[in-house]
Amino acid sequence: MSINRHSFLLQCLHDLDQSLRGLGSRLFVARGQPEIVLPELTKKWDVSLLTYEGDTGPYSQVRDEKVMKTLQTLGCKTSAHYTHTLFPMDQLHTKWNKSEPPKSYQSFMNLFKSMGAPRKPVASPSIGDMPRESVEINMSGFSIPTLSDLGFAENEQPSATDVFPGGESEGLKRLQQTICARPQWVSTFAKPQTAPNAISPSTTVLGPYLTMGCISVSTFFYEVVKLRPKTDPPESLIGQLLWREYFYYSSFTTPNFDKMLGNAAHCKQIPWRRDADLIAAWKEARTGFPFIDAIMTQLRVQGWIHHLARHAVACFLTRGDLWQHWEEGAKHFEFTLLDGDYALNNANWQWLSCSRFFYQYGRCYSPISFGKKTDKNGDYIRKWLPQLANMPAKYIYEPWLAPIEVQKSAGCIIGENYPQPLVDHSVVSKENMGKMQAAYELQKKGGDVVMPDPTPLGFCRTAKDSAVIPSEENKDSSPSSSSRKMKLGPETFFAKKKAKT
DNA sequence: TATTGGTTGCGGAA
DNA sequence: TTCCGCAACCAATA
Numbered sequence: 001m002s003i004n005r006h007s008f009l010l011q012c013l014h015d016l017d018q019s020l021r022g023l024g025s026r027l028f029v030a031r032g033q034p035e036i037v038l039p040e041l042t043k044k045w046d047v048s049l050l051t052y053e054g055d056t057g058p059y060s061q062v063r064d065e066k067v068m069k070t071l072q073t074l075g076c077k078t079s080a081h082y083t084h085t086l087f088p089m090d091q092l093h094t095k096w097n098k099s100e101p102p103k104s105y106q107s108f109m110n111l112f113k114s115m116g117a118p119r120k121p122v123a124s125p126s127i128g129d130m131p132r133e134s135v136e137i138n139m140s141g142f143s144i145p146t147l148s149d150l151g152f153a154e155n156e157q158p159s160a161t162d163v164f165p166g167g168e169s170e171g172l173k174r175l176q177q178t179i180c181a182r183p184q185w186v187s188t189f190a191k192p193q194t195a196p197n198a199i200s201p202s203t204t205v206l207g208p209y210l211t212m213g214c215i216s217v218s219t220f221f222y223e224v225v226k227l228r229p230k231t232d233p234p235e236s237l238i239g240q241l242l243w244r245e246y247f248y249y250s251s252f253t254t255p256n257f258d259k260m261l262g263n264a265a266h267c268k269q270i271p272w273r274r275d276a277d278l279i280a281a282w283k284e285a286r287t288g289f290p291f292i293d294a295i296m297t298q299l300r301v302q303g304w305i306h307h308l309a310r311h312a313v314a315c316f317l318t319r320g321d322l323w324q325h326w327e328e329g330a331k332h333f334e335f336t337l338l339d340g341d342y343a344l345n346n347a348n349w350q351w352l353s354c355s356r357f358f359y360q361y362g363r364c365y366s367p368i369s370f371g372k373k374t375d376k377n378g379d380y381i382r383k384w385l386p387q388l389a390n391m392p393a394k395y396i397y398e399p400w401l402a403p404i405e406v407q408k409s410a411g412c413i414i415g416e417n418y419p420q421p422l423v424d425h426s427v428v429s430k431e432n433m434g435k436m437q438a439a440y441e442l443q444k445k446g447g448d449v450v451m452p453d454p455t456p457l458g459f460c461r462t463a464k465d466s467a468v469i470p471s472e473e474n475k476d477s478s479p480s481s482s483s484r485k486m487k488l489g490p491e492t493f494f495a496k497k498k499a500k501t
Numbered sequence: 502t503a504t505t506g507g508t509t510g511c512g513g514a515a
Numbered sequence: 516t517t518c519c520g521c522a523a524c525c526a527a528t529a
Contacts, residue, residue, distance in 0.1 A: 104526055105508080192509030234508040243508080308509060315510095359524040363510040370510075433522090440524075 002336050004303040006150055007158030008166035012212050013144045015167025025130045028142035035066040042076045053213065054080035056089050056252045057342040086118035086217055086245055089252040101253040105234055108246040121219040160303030160338055164208055171209030175223060178204040179237075183227045190235040196308035197291070197371050197380035204237075205304055207339030210244075217241060244344060250357075251343035258346045259327065260355065261451075268355040269449035270439040272318065272325035279328050281422060282317050285385075288414075288421035291371040291397055292316050294384035301384075303338040314352035315365040319432050321423050326353040354436060361436040364429045368397045387417050 001009075017027035030037050042050065050071060054064070068078045082088035095115060102108040148154065164170075179186055194202040209215045224237045233239030256262040260269060280286075285293035285300070295309045305313075310333070316322065317329045330349040334340040350356035371380070378396030382389045388399060390410040395402035400414045400421055407413050414420060439449065 106506090106527080190508080194509090196509095236508095239508070311509070354524080357525095358507085359526095360507080360510090361524070362522060363524095365510065366512095369512085437523090 001340075002303065003147065003152050003156055003158045004160035004336070005338060005340065006147060006152070007161040008164070008208060008303070008338050009212060010144060010147065011161055011166030011170075012168070012214055015169050015214075017144060019168065020130075023125060023127050023130045027144065029144050030142060031145065034063055035070060038067050039070045039074060042071055042074055047076050049077045049079065051079040051081065053084065054082040054088075055084065056082070056248065058257075059342075083119070083216060083218070084213070085248050086221060086241065087112075087115055089249060091115070092245075092249050093253065096249075099253075101250050102246070105243070105246060108249065109233060109242060112242060112245065118218055118221060121216055121222060159301050163302050164205060164304060164338060166208070166212065166214065166338075168209075168214045171206070171214030174204065174206060174209060175215055175220065178206065179220070179223050179227070186224060186227045186237060187230045189229065189237045190231050191240060191307065192235060194306070194308070195374035196306040196312060197294070197375040198306070199379060199383060201304075201306065203306060207341075208304065208337075211339040211341050217244070247347035248343045250347060258330065258342065260325070264443075266356050267350055268359075268440065269443050270319075270353070270355065270436065271449055271451055272353075273323055273452045274325050274328060275322075278322050278422065279317075279324055279332075281419075282313070282322060282324070282329075283332055286419050287316070287322075287367075288400070288419040289316070289367040289397075289425075290378070290381045290385055290388055290399060290418075292367050294381045297384040299333075299336055303336060305337075310348065311352055312365050312367065312370055314349060316367050318349075318353040319361055319436055320364050321367065321425055321428050321432070323428075323432055323435070326350065326355060359440075361433055364433070366429075367425055372397060385418070387412050 013027060013029065020026050030041060038050070041047065052064070055061070064080070071078055082090075092111065092115065096102070096111050102111060147156070147158070191203075196202075206215065206220060210217055210220065221238070221241055224241075229236050229238060231237075231239075233242050250266075251257040254263065254266055260267050260272070282292075282296065285296040287293055287296075292313055295305050295313050298309070299305045299313075314326070314329055317324050318326050326349040330345055333345050333349070334342070337345070347357065351358045354361040371378075375381075377393045378388075378391075381396055382391075388396060388410070391399050391402065391412060392406060392410065395406065398421075399407070399412065399418060402410070402414070404413075412418055442449065
C-alpha cells in the first residue's frame with residue numbers, strides 16, 4: 001500500500017483506540033504473522049473465544065482458515081461475522097443456487113430483491129458492554145505503529161489524509177454532511193450526472209470509510225433509505241451499493257478474479273501488452289494528455305478520484321489508447337486508492353477494459369473531449385497541473401496544438417515543461433477497436449490468446465510510487481526526463497502534430 | 502431466431 | 516438540446 005493508505009489506516013486505528021478509551025478500554029495492536037502471533041497470544045492470555053470480521057477476499061480467506069484451524073486445536077472457539085456487505089455472500093449464494101454468478105446487474109437485482117431487507121446496523125456499545133478483562137491485562141508493546149515503524153522514511157509524508165482523514169468519527173461526519181444533511185441531493189442522485197473533474201468532489205467520498213470499516217454499509221444503506229430517494233438503481237445511491245454487492249458476489253464466485261489468464265470462463269482473453277515505460281508514464285502523469293495527467297496527479301496526492309475519472313484513465317491505459325494490461329492498472333489503483341478494494345477494483349478494471357460486465361468497445365472515452373463536458377475552462381487541469389495554469393481554455397485539453405507564441409506566453413513549452421502526447425488518440429483508439437474485435441472473435445472460435453509479452457512485470461514499489469513528488473519536480477520535468485527517451489511502439493504511436501498557426 | 506436493453510461515448514446534424 | 520450513425524458487443528426475453 002502507498003503511504004497514503006497506510007496513513008489512513010493508522011488514523012482509523014487511533015480513532016478506534018480513542019473510542020475504546022472512552023468506554024474504559026483500549027485498542028491492542030499485535031504485530032507479526034497472524035498465523036503465528038494469534039495462536040501465541042491465545043495461549044498466553046488463555047483466550048476462550050475469538051470473534052472477527054469475515055472477509056471474502058482470497059488472501060483473507062487463506063489467512064483466516066490457517067489461523068482458525070490452529071486456534072481450534074488450542075481449544076479456542078472462533079466466530080466470524082460477515083457484515084462488510086449488505087448480505088453475507090454465502091446467503092446470496094444459497095439463494096441464487098446456481099454455479100455461475102449473475103451475468104447482468106438486472107439479474108443480480110432480482111436476486112437482491114428476493115433476499116428481503118438487509119440487516120439493520122447495530123447500536124454503538126456502552127461502557128457496560130465492554131469486557132472487564134481487557135483493561136486488566138497489563139501490557140506494553142501493543143501500541144499503534146507509526147509510519148516510520150512501517151518502514152517509511154522521515155522525508156516521506158502522506159498527503160491524502162490531510163483531505164480525507166481516516167477513522168469512524170471522520171466517516172460519520174462525512175456521512176452526516178454528504179447524506180443526512182442533503183435530503184434533496186440524495187433523493188435526486190444519479191451517478192452518471194456527477195462530474196469527474198469537480199474541484200470539490202461531486203460524490204460522497206464515503207468509499208474509503210466503507211472500505212476500511214469506519215462506517216458500515218448497512219448504516220449507509222438505511223440513512224439513504226430514510227430519505228426516500230426518488231431515483232432508482234442502477235444510478236441512484238442505493239443503486240451504487242447494489243453495484244458494490246454485485247461485484248462482491250461476482251468476486252466471491254470467481255477464482256482468479258484479479259487475473260485474466262485462469263479466468264477465461266468470465267474474463268475476455270485479450271492480448272494486452274506490458275510496456276514498463278508506458279505504464280510508468282501513465283502512473284506518473286506523463287501521458288501528455290492534461291485531463292489524464294491531472295486525474296493521475298489527484299490520485300497520487302489525494303488517494304481518491306471520482307468514479308468517472310477512474311473510467312477515463314482506465315480506458316486510456318487499456319482498450320482506449322495505450323493497450324496495456326488491465327491487471328497493471330488494477331495493481332496501481334489498489335496500491336494508491338484509499339478505497340482500494342479487491343472486488344470492486346478488479347470488477348471495474350474488467351468493466352472498463354471490456355473484459356467482463358461491459359463489452360461495447362465501440363464506446364470509447366476521449367482523453368480530450370470527455371472532461372470538456374463538465375469543465376470547459378479546464379479549472380481541474382489548472383489545479384493539478386500548475387505548469388498549464390495559464391494555457392488558454394481553447395488549448396488546455398490539447399496543449400500541443402497551441403501555437404508556439406501561445407505556449408511561450410502561457411509559460412509552458414510542450415515537450416519541455418509538459419510532455420508531448422504519447423499517442424494520437426483518434427488513430428490508436430480506432431486501431432484498438434479492431435484488436436478488440438479480433439480478440440473477441442478468436443475466443444469465440446475457441447482459439448487461445450497469445451500474449452505479446454509472456455513474462456508479466458512484477459509489481460515493484462518504486463520510489464515514485466510511494467513518494468509524494470513535490471510539485472516543483474513536476475514543474476521541472478524537463479525534456480531529459482524518461483518520457484522523452486521512451487521508445488515509441490510500432491504503428492500506433494504518435495507522429496507529432498504540428499502546431500496550428 | 503429476432504428483438505430489446507444496457508449506470509456514465511463521440512461527433513456531427515437537425 | 517436531441518437524435519443518429521458509428522459498427523455491431525453481450526444478456527435476457529419473446
